[in-house]
Amino acid sequence: MNLILLGPPGAGKGTQAKIIEQERGLVQLSTGDMLRAAVAAGTEIGKKAKAVMEAGELVSDDIVIGIISDRIDEPDVQGGFILDGFPRTVAQAEALDKLLAEKGKKLDLVIEMKVEDEPLIKRITGRFTCAKCGEGYHDEFKKPAVEGVCDKCGGTEFKRRADDNEETVRSRLEAYHAQTAPLVDYYAGKGILKSVDGMAPIDEVTNQIRAVLDSV
Numbered sequence: 001m002n003l004i005l006l007g008p009p010g011a012g013k014g015t016q017a018k019i020i021e022q023e024r025g026l027v028q029l030s031t032g033d034m035l036r037a038a039v040a041a042g043t044e045i046g047k048k049a050k051a052v053m054e055a056g057e058l059v060s061d062d063i064v065i066g067i068i069s070d071r072i073d074e075p076d077v078q079g080g081f082i083l084d085g086f087p088r089t090v091a092q093a094e095a096l097d098k099l100l101a102e103k104g105k106k107l108d109l110v111i112e113m114k115v116e117d118e119p120l121i122k123r124i125t126g127r128f129t130c131a132k133c134g135e136g137y138h139d140e141f142k143k144p145a146v147e148g149v150c151d152k153c154g155g156t157e158f159k160r161r162a163d164d165n166e167e168t169v170r171s172r173l174e175a176y177h178a179q180t181a182p183l184v185d186y187y188a189g190k191g192i193l194k195s196v197d198g199m200a201p202i203d204e205v206t207n208q209i210r211a212v213l214d215s216v
């Protein structure tokens with residue numbers, strides 16, 4: 001199964017994608033993670049993306065479409081994928097349709113995570129991840145069971161994203177409403193959109209997503 005988790009920054013896409021990945025054998029494809037890796041590695045793409053990401057704006061469609069197109073060809077993705085953070089513009093969604101058709105694949109489902117803006121600021125400014133395995137945490141909503149130790153891998157170093165500050169989050173939310181929100185209608189029009197309540201606690205959101213996945 002190939003699906004998209006659609007929602008603004010902080011909606012919980014990464015959190016839920018990692019759970020569904022484990023449970024259903026699908027692969028999470030996060031363009032944000034891929035771009036951050038490119039920035040860290042200092043590649044040409046990373047150099048182009050760095051300042052745009054720091055400003056909370058969108059990287060060019062051509063760059064992200066190219067990254068996703070290459071990634072979808074890799075062997076580990078052939079059993080199905082969960083797109084997280086892509087597409088983010090109608091042009092990206094159209095390009096995705098085209099490239100999937102060319103590769104003989106299709107999108108089965110788009111799950112919209114419905115959330116309100118203001119609580120997202122708190123979610124994003126409290127977000128941190130394990131530096132070793134990437135498991136996601138939150139200062140208040142998802143603390144490690146033992147403080148300072150990753151539940152998943154036992155790692156003791158954690159990191160916070162440079163763009164997870166209030167000012168940049170507001171720019172990212174603006175970009176979401178202006179450029180990404182139209183995708184809700186785009187996919188509703190194709191008859192593959194389902195919605196879940198992203199304001200519910202993490203476990204409840206997971207249960208809603210499981211129910212949607214079982215219904216298709």
Ligand code: ADP
Pocket residue numbers: 007008009010011012013014015016123124126127128136137138139141142198199200201202205
């Ligand atoms: P996204 O990938 O959509 O940007 P994340 O999955 O990284 O969002 O979630 C943002 C932050 O909010 C993380 O710190 C995560 O632990 C926390 N979080 C995710 N889902 C919920 C939820 N349903 N309720 C409260 N906090 C959540």
Ligand code: AMP
Pocket residue numbers: 009031032033035052053054056057058059060061064084085086087088092172
């Ligand atoms: P994310 O990890 O999804 O929150 O993305 C972090 C940042 O990476 C965004 O604010 C954008 O600058 C950039 N980015 C990630 N995915 C895309 C995309 N599909 N299109 C354009 N920019 C993206």
